[in-house]
Amino acid sequence: MHFLASLSKPKTAARSHFLAALLDYCMNKVLIIALLLCVNIGMAQEMQDLEAVLTEAEQLFSARKFTETLAFLQNRHSDFEQADSATYARFLGSLGRTYFQIGKYQEAIQSYLEALKIREKVLGKEHPTYAMTLDNLGVLHSRMGDFAQTEKFLLEAKTIRGNVLGIDNPAYMRTLDNLAVLYTRMGDFSQAETYYLEIKNIREELLGKENHDYSTTVNNLGVLYTRMGDYNKAITILLDAKEIRELVLDREHPDYATTLMNLGLAYRNMGDYYQAEKYYLEVKTIREKVLGKEHPDYAVFLINMGMLYGYLGDYQRMETYYLEAKVIREKILGTEHPEYANSLNVLGELYSHTGDFSRAETLLLEAKSIREKIFGREHPEYATSLNNLGLLYNRMGDYSRAETYHLEAKNIRQNILGMENPYFASSLNNLGMLYLRMGDYAKAETYLLEAKIIRQKTLGQIHPSYANSLNNLGVLYLLTEDFSQAQAMKTEADSLTWLQVENNFSFISERQRALFWDANKDRLEMTYFHVFTNPTPEITAHAYDNALFTKGLLMRTTNGIRDAIHSSGDDELIAQYEQLGSVRRSISALQSAASPNHSMIATLETRADSLDKALTVASAAFRDFSQDVAMRWSDVRDVLNEDEAAIDFVHFRFFDKNRATDTVFYAAMVMKNNGTDAACHVSTTPVWIPLFNENSLQTLVSRPNYDVEEHIAALYAGAKGDSLYMLCSGIICVIK
Numbered sequence: 001m002h003f004l005a006s007l008s009k010p011k012t013a014a015r016s017h018f019l020a021a022l023l024d025y026c027m028n029k030v031l032i033i034a035l036l037l038c039v040n041i042g043m044a045q046e047m048q049d050l051e052a053v054l055t056e057a058e059q060l061f062s063a064r065k066f067t068e069t070l071a072f073l074q075n076r077h078s079d080f081e082q083a084d085s086a087t088y089a090r091f092l093g094s095l096g097r098t099y100f101q102i103g104k105y106q107e108a109i110q111s112y113l114e115a116l117k118i119r120e121k122v123l124g125k126e127h128p129t130y131a132m133t134l135d136n137l138g139v140l141h142s143r144m145g146d147f148a149q150t151e152k153f154l155l156e157a158k159t160i161r162g163n164v165l166g167i168d169n170p171a172y173m174r175t176l177d178n179l180a181v182l183y184t185r186m187g188d189f190s191q192a193e194t195y196y197l198e199i200k201n202i203r204e205e206l207l208g209k210e211n212h213d214y215s216t217t218v219n220n221l222g223v224l225y226t227r228m229g230d231y232n233k234a235i236t237i238l239l240d241a242k243e244i245r246e247l248v249l250d251r252e253h254p255d256y257a258t259t260l261m262n263l264g265l266a267y268r269n270m271g272d273y274y275q276a277e278k279y280y281l282e283v284k285t286i287r288e289k290v291l292g293k294e295h296p297d298y299a300v301f302l303i304n305m306g307m308l309y310g311y312l313g314d315y316q317r318m319e320t321y322y323l324e325a326k327v328i329r330e331k332i333l334g335t336e337h338p339e340y341a342n343s344l345n346v347l348g349e350l351y352s353h354t355g356d357f358s359r360a361e362t363l364l365l366e367a368k369s370i371r372e373k374i375f376g377r378e379h380p381e382y383a384t385s386l387n388n389l390g391l392l393y394n395r396m397g398d399y400s401r402a403e404t405y406h407l408e409a410k411n412i413r414q415n416i417l418g419m420e421n422p423y424f425a426s427s428l429n430n431l432g433m434l435y436l437r438m439g440d441y442a443k444a445e446t447y448l449l450e451a452k453i454i455r456q457k458t459l460g461q462i463h464p465s466y467a468n469s470l471n472n473l474g475v476l477y478l479l480t481e482d483f484s485q486a487q488a489m490k491t492e493a494d495s496l497t498w499l500q501v502e503n504n505f506s507f508i509s510e511r512q513r514a515l516f517w518d519a520n521k522d523r524l525e526m527t528y529f530h531v532f533t534n535p536t537p538e539i540t541a542h543a544y545d546n547a548l549f550t551k552g553l554l555m556r557t558t559n560g561i562r563d564a565i566h567s568s569g570d571d572e573l574i575a576q577y578e579q580l581g582s583v584r585r586s587i588s589a590l591q592s593a594a595s596p597n598h599s600m601i602a603t604l605e606t607r608a609d610s611l612d613k614a615l616t617v618a619s620a621a622f623r624d625f626s627q628d629v630a631m632r633w634s635d636v637r638d639v640l641n642e643d644e645a646a647i648d649f650v651h652f653r654f655f656d657k658n659r660a661t662d663t664v665f666y667a668a669m670v671m672k673n674n675g676t677d678a679a680c681h682v683s684t685t686p687v688w689i690p691l692f693n694e695n696s697l698q699t700l701v702s703r704p705n706y707d708v709e710e711h712i713a714a715l716y717a718g719a720k721g722d723s724l725y726m727l728c729s730g731i732i733c734v735i736k
Helices: 002-062 066-075 077-081 085-101 105-122 128-144 147-164 170-186 189-207 212-228 231-248 254-270 273-290 296-311 315-332 338-353 357-375 380-396 399-417 422-438 441-458 464-479 483-505 510-533 537-554 558-566 571-592 598-618 625-629 633-639 694-701 708-716 721-735
Strands: 645-656 659-672 687-693
Touching (some): 002 085, 085 105, 105 128, 128 147, 231 254, 254 273, 254 296, 296 315, 296 338, 315 338, 338 380, 380 399, 464 510, 483 510, 537 633, 687 694
Antiparallel strands (some): 645 659, 659 687
16 A cells, blocks of 8 residues: 555656646636637627728718718728728728719729729629729729720729629619710710610610619610700600609609709700700709708709800899809818819809909819819810810900910810810810901811811701801801801801790790890891891891891780780789789889898899799780791782882991991891882892991981981871882981
8 A cells, every 4th residue: 555655646746737737728728719709809899890980981971971971981091901901992992982072083093993902802803892993993084084094994894794793783784874974975975875775775674664773774865865966855765764753763852853954954955945944943942852952962953053044144143043053062062172163164154254354264263273183184174174264365355375275175175075076066166266356267267167067966957056156157258258158157047046036035034035135136136247248139138037037026025915914804814913013113122222132132033033934924925926936028028019118227236256346337128019129229129228327326316406306207207108218218328
């Protein structure tokens, strides 16, 4: 026992050491496992924290709080740099799209490129997420005006998505959408149409027509046809999109409002300002209610509404809308955002057009500076700034500086948009008019003819820009004494002007009719200058038609509407007319106050315009409108007896190279229906008889003891038929 006991002692000690070592080993293992568990738990918690950051950033972004989103993400940048690659790439994607929204495009590109590099390494180049990053880079480069890079990124994304996801996948169709937008911006309308039609067919087959995504494709196709100048087709398609969106969304959804805005734009470009205003006002109601009056999309509405009133010649209201949009964009987006630069640009255009050159120059130069900083010098919007500065300096008579800006704008547009693009045509037209002012008629003709051809091809022959080209060429050929060409251009241009005026004059208010007429009268007045320069029977007959059109138009005046309303027997209509009178008296009282309430005046003017339009449309005064303006010189001739003459007196300003001067001339156009008068050479077409300029008339009537009214009464007393004409002829001879 003692022996055994003595032997067991060391064994027990060894066992103890073994057990102690084992315990120590196990404890270390437990500690390591516990430590690993803690690390994993910590990493999991950190991942949850980072996910929470991305979720919160998404919520801020969705609420369009882009500045707050950017600050929030930037504060956590270092945390994400320590995260795994996939999470950091997601962070960079969120950062990139936020930079995009606030107009920091270079920073956005850097974020997306870094994310692309990570995803290529981690996921490979055939992964949908890699393709998504390519798509985002394509959209960003499109906004930057780098169309070559845009096409490269989007085509690669299209290939990956088509191969991996299939052509019926929504992501693949989004890339096709972005390609179509790209080709639309580049002016490659045929390629854009191809993509839109492909998307439309796929979505119609997979989703049916009563689907939001399908309606988006239809909407975008309508926008394309508007850009192409095919307005009837655009309107048909956009009305389809409107009907679908009204069904699958509701009448207050932002996308429904977008389709209404696009319809308004199509009608505006078509010259149907009544329909344009109707849709724009509905957009106003929706966006004001759903988004509020401090939202960037509401500012877009204001810009479009302002442009509409500019087309109507209502520059005061145009300015009001533009200024409101500028305030919103400055507050929400900041002063280094493309949309803020757009506000500066359109205001500068307005002031340039209305002769406030100093204010125009300040705004246009600031817009140019912002666009150069954001986009660089090879971008369509930078070219727009150059173009508008060129127009400004042309109006100011600084032809050298105007030429520099116009040539740079033309070259940028040619490089980026191509030579069959309406914006490129605009640059050609503006250069042509500049060279016309400079007296370089050969250069002017080259540019103006090329602009006309492009506009005819891309916009169509009823577009206002095409009519503008015709008018400009008419002036050029008049100055170069190519009277046959001048007449052909002018008569076609006038027919388009008549169409535009006729389509819009009968729905707008009295105040807007006056403004619209002021905005359009120069083009019609120029016709008399054509006759003054070269009075052929053909252009004189056209001028007589012009005079009849003008008189038929202006016959529908306030008195005509008033008389029609009071004789209608419609108590409700009469009450509305009386209400209009009350509102106008209130406006007059407010305007006469020592401290006019401009806000209230503006509100009442809007109310007065609305009432006036409704009364105009409802009254009988415009029911025979088309008959009044359709009368031509031959209609007048055919109702005259052989011993009668019809005389139209007209006055017009002398034009100096397409610009009206302050010199006013008077003339008579005489129509008879008895062949040729040997004494006065009156033919069966109207005869143009120049009278005098206004200064001569003022000299005549300002003589001492000269009673103008008495002389007029004596002039016409007892005059009938030929005697009236001969009496006028005698006076002409005396003045000559």
